[in-house]
Amino acid sequence: MTRSRQSRAIWLVPCALVGALLATLPQARGADDPREWLEKMNKALATRNYDGTFFHLSEGRLETMRIVHRVRAGRVTERLQSLDGSGREFVRANDELTCYLPDQHTVLVEQRQDRGPFLGSLPQFDASVSDFYRIEALPAAHILGRPARVIAVNPKDQFRFGYRLWLDEKTAMPLKTQLCDSRGQVIEQIFFARLEMPENIPDADLAPTVRTEGMRWVRQGPSPDSASAALGAYRASQLPPGFRLTVQGAQTLGGASSPASHLVYSDGLATVSVFVEEQSATAPGSAASPDARPEAPVQGLARVGSGYAFSTIVQGHQVTAVGEVPAQTVEFIAHSVKIYSSGEPPRH
Amino acid sequence: MSEQIREQVSAFLDGELPNTETELLLKRLTRDGELRESFGRYAVIGEALRGAGSPILTGGFASRVNLAIDGEPAQVPGHAHQAHAARWWRPLAGVTVAAGVATVAIVALQQRAISPGPRAAPALTSQNAPVPPSIVAAQNASLQGGGGAREALSYTVPARSANVPPALSSGRLTNYVLAHSKYSSGLGQRSVLADLLIEDDEPQPAPLQGVVQPSLTPDVRVAP
Numbered sequence: 065m066t067r068s069r070q071s072r073a074i075w076l077v078p079c080a081l082v083g084a085l086l087a088t089l090p091q092a093r094g095a096d097d098p099r100e101w102l103e104k105m106n107k108a109l110a111t112r113n114y115d116g117t118f119f120h121l122s123e124g125r126l127e128t129m130r131i132v133h134r135v136r137a138g139r140v141t142e143r144l145q146s147l148d149g150s151g152r153e154f155v156r157a158n159d160e161l162t163c164y165l166p167d168q169h170t171v172l173v174e175q176r177q178d179r180g181p182f183l184g185s186l187p188q189f190d191a192s193v194s195d196f197y198r199i200e201a202l203p204a205a206h207i208l209g210r211p212a213r214v215i216a217v218n219p220k221d222q223f224r225f226g227y228r229l230w231l232d233e234k235t236a237m238p239l240k241t242q243l244c245d246s247r248g249q250v251i252e253q254i255f256f257a258r259l260e261m262p263e264n265i266p267d268a269d270l271a272p273t274v275r276t277e278g279m280r281w282v283r284q285g286p287s288p289d290s291a292s293a294a295l296g297a298y299r300a301s302q303l304p305p306g307f308r309l310t311v312q313g314a315q316t317l318g319g320a321s322s323p324a325s326h327l328v329y330s331d332g333l334a335t336v337s338v339f340v341e342e343q344s345a346t347a348p349g350s351a352a353s354p355d356a357r358p359e360a361p362v363q364g365l366a367r368v369g370s371g372y373a374f375s376t377i378v379q380g381h382q383v384t385a386v387g388e389v390p391a392q393t394v395e396f397i398a399h400s401v402k403i404y405s406s407g408e409p410p411r412h
Numbered sequence: 413m414s415e416q417i418r419e420q421v422s423a424f425l426d427g428e429l430p431n432t433e434t435e436l437l438l439k440r441l442t443r444d445g446e447l448r449e450s451f452g453r454y455a456v457i458g459e460a461l462r463g464a465g466s467p468i469l470t471g472g473f474a475s476r477v478n479l480a481i482d483g484e485p486a487q488v489p490g491h492a493h494q495a496h497a498a499r500w501w502r503p504l505a506g507v508t509v510a511a512g513v514a515t516v517a518i519v520a521l522q523q524r525a526i527s528p529g530p531r532a533a534p535a536l537t538s539q540n541a542p543v544p545p546s547i548v549a550a551q552n553a554s555l556q557g558g559g560g561a562r563e564a565l566s567y568t569v570p571a572r573s574a575n576v577p578p579a580l581s582s583g584r585l586t587n588y589v590l591a592h593s594k595y596s597s598g599l600g601q602r603s604v605l606a607d608l609l610i611e612d613d614e615p616q617p618a619p620l621q622g623v624v625q626p627s628l629t630p631d632v633r634v635a636p
Contacts, residue, residue, distance in 0.1 A: 117438060126441075126448050127448075128438070128441055128442050128448070147442045148441070148442045148443075148445065148448060206428075208431075208434075209428065209429075209430075209431070257424070257434055257437075257438050258434065258435065258438060310595075311595060315591045324591075326591060328592075328595045330595075335592075335595050337588070337591065337592035337595060339588050339591065368589050373588060373589065384588050386588050386589055386592040387592065
């Protein structure tokens with residue numbers, strides 16, 4: 065187990081992401097700088113070959129999954145498989161993602177831009193991120209019998225989550241990761257039970273194990289984004305510290321007759337989306353499709369994965385904030401949304 | 413969980429289980445759902461005893477753990493109730509990783525989500541609007557994302573109605589999550605990915621294949 069055979073050839077083919085990371089590396093950091101270790105982790109996750117089995121523990125529930133990641137001649141292929149539950153698998157070959165959902169007798173295929181490795185990565189910790197997260201090295205530990213660096217990314221307030229990462233001393237792979245709130249309480253964790261980093265991974269290990277006979281194949285076309293100009297001007301009038309508007313646009317949500325305004329706020333690490341829709345958007349008489357139905361107003365809070373969604377009504381508009389952040393962050397942002405009448409430009 | 417397994421799990425969590433035994437434990441876990449469940453609970457207890465903080469748990473289990481540890485009822489972290497109440501969201505949230513991909517799956521999942529049963533717990537209410545939040549001294553707090561204003565800001569989460577909600581269009585909420593996932597960043601992506609792979613532990617209401625309605629999925633086209 066944990067045969068960490070080095071694969072020098074892999075280092076010769078860094079992907080564009082890693083190239084960008086390297087280009088922005090600060091020059092004067094010590095080898096023990098925790099930020100240096102997070103960058104090593106990002107690089108390892110994106111550029112190394114690995115084949116591992118890990119546990120995902122959330123809400124007292126344990127799931128076992130296998131990840132296989134291969135970089136060969138600049139092509140990234142990876143497979144994520146549920147070993148004990150749904151039997152679902154994801155296979156990504158460069159920018160095509162295929163989701164095998166045997167419990168639904170369906171295979172879904174999507175063209176997508178490079179989204180980074182399945183196991184994720186952390187963004188660059190520049191000065192603005194450092195205002196709201198404190199990165200520190202904790203005492204070293206052992207995971208899988210291997211020495212590991214322990215890095216904590218602690219939120220400085222209650223509006224965002226943090227991470228604790230156990231990085232393999234030799235490979236910088238995250239052998240264990242915890243998602244924590246501002247009090248340090250663990251929300252979710254992932255830890256490897258087995259991790260190999262072979263020089264070569266055969267095609268067979270990246271092929272889905274799901275039998276697809278009789279399953280329905282569905283291909284997703286381009287993003288359904290709509291650039292409708294008829295949207296009102298919506299903005300969060302107040303934001304939790306550090307969050308700023310990074311993206312705005314329109315999204316036609318499934319089944320809706322008209323696009324919703326979509327605002328994305330980020331603190332550099334956490335992201336919150338805000339959707340604003342006129343409540344009459346699906347009323348009879350609009351250009352609704354036959355399937356579009358008027359929706360009752362929705363208000364309240366829901367857990368979504370490791371984050372939350374919160375909906376409320378503002379001046380006759382349905383406002384929903386969603387993100388991998390604490391409940392109060394989505395509530396704060398949703399409640400602060402204001403509807404600006406035409407001719408009155410948003411302040412930001 | 414037998415004492416032997418318990419010791420193995422404990423050693424594994426401490427990083428002290430020999431590789432060969434880890435492999436065996438892994439195989440047992442992938443085969444044995446009951447053992448897996450026990451392992452999950454044991455791992456949670458282990459983390460709590462190690463002082464790594466209390467993972468968010470469903471209330472019932474948290475109570476049992478706390479009683480076992482110190483005889484006190486659980487003080488589950490603030491959003492534990494919400495986590496429990498909104499568990500039906502999880503399969504929906506999981507879809508986020510396949511942003512845009514899983515339209516057919518969404519339709520199927522929303523059928524599952526809105527079916528009556530324990531998963532349809534109060535997550536959203538459509539009446540009795542929450543009192544607007546009181547935002548104290550938040551003026552100019554980071555309106556442009558500038559740093560340094562965090563000390564000036566405090567926030568009180570408004571009281572929430574305890575009313576049981578009516579049936580909801582969970583598909584609508586799913587769509588929000590899907591749209592958001594295109595912009596979610598960092599390791600948060602991974603957690604929704606993991607969620608997508610997780611099977612529900614509760615009975616399925618109906619054969620899912622049969623409820624897929626192409627008419628509700630205008631953005632999906634079936635491959636020739």
